[in-house]
Structures are given as C-alpha cells and as structure tokens.
Amino acid sequence: MNKHLFFLILFACFSIICNSQINQFDSEGRRNGPWKVNFEGTSKPKFEGTFDHGKEIGTFKFYKKGFYDHPSAIMNFENGKDSVHVTYYTQKGKEISEGKMIDKKREGKWIYYHQESDSIMMLEEYKNDKLHGSQKTYYPNGQIAENTEYSIGEKHGKSLIYANNGQITKDLSYMEGQLHGPAIYYNVNGEKIMEGGYSNGSKSGTWKYYEQGKxxxxEDY
Incomplete structure (x- = not known):
C-alpha cells in the first residue's frame, strides 16, 4: 500500500475515533462527556466543555464568531455548587471582568479591569443580577474615583465622588435612586463650594454657597 495513502487512512480512522468520543448522550438523553459545538457551517468552535449526565463540570470555553484565537468567556463549574466563576476577555485575550453567576445572573463581587492595564477599574456587589452593596470605581493610577452604595439596583445610601488627587468633591446621599439627605460639594483643593439638602431628588431647605472658603x-428651597 502506498505510504501516503496509509497515513491518510490512519488519520481518518483516528479522527473518527476522536469524534466518536465527543458530543455523546447518556441513556436518558442527557449530554455526557466532552462536547464541542461549532458555529453553523464552519469548523470553528462556538463552545467546548464537559458534561456529567447533563450538568456542566470543569471548564467551558465560549468563542465570538470571527475571533477564535482566544475565548471570549471562560466558565469554571465546581462540582456540588450552583455557582460558576465567569471571566470575560477581549479579542486579544485580556481580561475584561470576572465574577460569580448563579442561573446566569451575577451574584456577589464582580471585578472590572482598565482597558490599557491590569489595574482594577471597578468593584461591584450584586444580588440576583442587580447592584446591591458598594460600587467602587478607580482611576488608572489606583486612586478611588467613586464609592456609592446600592440597594436592589438603585442608589441608596452614601455616595462619595473623588478627584484624581484623592480629594472628595461630592458627598451625597440617595434614597431609592434619588438624591435625598445632606449634600456637600468641594473643589479639588478641598474648599467647600456649596452645601444643602435634597428631598426626593429636589433641593430642599437652606443651601449655602461659598467662595474661597467663605x-x-x-438660598431657601
């Protein structure tokens, strides 16, 4: 037999054996073992991972159509847990964000990264896919830019805005998504500009305005 033909047959047999070991179902029709699904009409992967009688286990990789050098998302499933750790990536493989999901909804702490560096851009807390807890935003140099409290997806509680030099420029309070309570504004040098209060999103009571600290x-509202 021609040696070239022999290797072609051998390769074809090997491919058939490999393919026969993926995309299998168990006796109850559930996905079981390694799985790989390609984008329709191509040999490029849409996702790949492993099932244990219908349940995802281990690492799953998901790809964006047209970009196959690196997954757009990697999900890590732990046995015995309902949650999955998810990491999203750029087309070049740089991390965009990471956190935990339960039933495809964000839960707990999520981390977002600056585009041009590995430094943290934002830390958020989620409950059932809604912001719940503190949301902290950072400048590229690591200095905090904002620290705002949320409750079930709405601003609720203290909100502090910072200048790049670390100085607080806005000291605000929210209730159910609206400005409510005392408010103080400063310039980047720490001098008070104005202060007053809000009630359900509108200025209320006496507001004081300052110039050079005096x-x-x-004004009364």
Whole structure:
C-alpha cells in the first residue's frame, strides 16, 4: 500500500475515533462527556466543555464568531455548587471582568479591569443580577474615583465622588435612586463650594454657597 495513502487512512480512522468520543448522550438523553459545538457551517468552535449526565463540570470555553484565537468567556463549574466563576476577555485575550453567576445572573463581587492595564477599574456587589452593596470605581493610577452604595439596583445610601488627587468633591446621599439627605460639594483643593439638602431628588431647605472658603450666599428651597 502506498505510504501516503496509509497515513491518510490512519488519520481518518483516528479522527473518527476522536469524534466518536465527543458530543455523546447518556441513556436518558442527557449530554455526557466532552462536547464541542461549532458555529453553523464552519469548523470553528462556538463552545467546548464537559458534561456529567447533563450538568456542566470543569471548564467551558465560549468563542465570538470571527475571533477564535482566544475565548471570549471562560466558565469554571465546581462540582456540588450552583455557582460558576465567569471571566470575560477581549479579542486579544485580556481580561475584561470576572465574577460569580448563579442561573446566569451575577451574584456577589464582580471585578472590572482598565482597558490599557491590569489595574482594577471597578468593584461591584450584586444580588440576583442587580447592584446591591458598594460600587467602587478607580482611576488608572489606583486612586478611588467613586464609592456609592446600592440597594436592589438603585442608589441608596452614601455616595462619595473623588478627584484624581484623592480629594472628595461630592458627598451625597440617595434614597431609592434619588438624591435625598445632606449634600456637600468641594473643589479639588478641598474648599467647600456649596452645601444643602435634597428631598426626593429636589433641593430642599437652606443651601449655602461659598467662595474661597467663605460664605457668599444662601438660598431657601
């Protein structure tokens, strides 16, 4: 037999054996073992991972159509847990964000990264896919830019905004998504600009305005 033909046959047999070991079902029709699904009409992967009688286990890789050098998302499933750790990537393989999901909904702490570096851009807390807890945003140099409290997807509680030098520029309070309570504004040098209060999103009571640290004007609302 021609040696070239022999290797072609051998390769074909090997491919058939390999393919016969993936995309299998158990006796109850559940996915079982290694699985790989390609984008329709191509040999490029849409996702690949392993099932244990219908349940995802281990690492799953998901790809964006047209970009196959690196997964767009990697999910790590742990045996005995309902949660999965998810990491999203750029087309070049740089991490965008990571956190935990339960039933495809974000839960607990999520981390987002700056595009041009590995430094953290944002830390968020989620409950049932809604912001719940603190949301912290950072400048590329690591200095905090904002720290705002959320409750079930709405701003609720203290919100502090910072300048790049670390100075607080806005000290605000929210209730159910609206400004509510005392508010103080500063310039980047730490000098008070104005202060007053909000009630259900509108200015309320006496507001004071300052210039170079001295009271300049007052208004009643």
């Amino acid at each position: 009271l300049k004007n007052e």
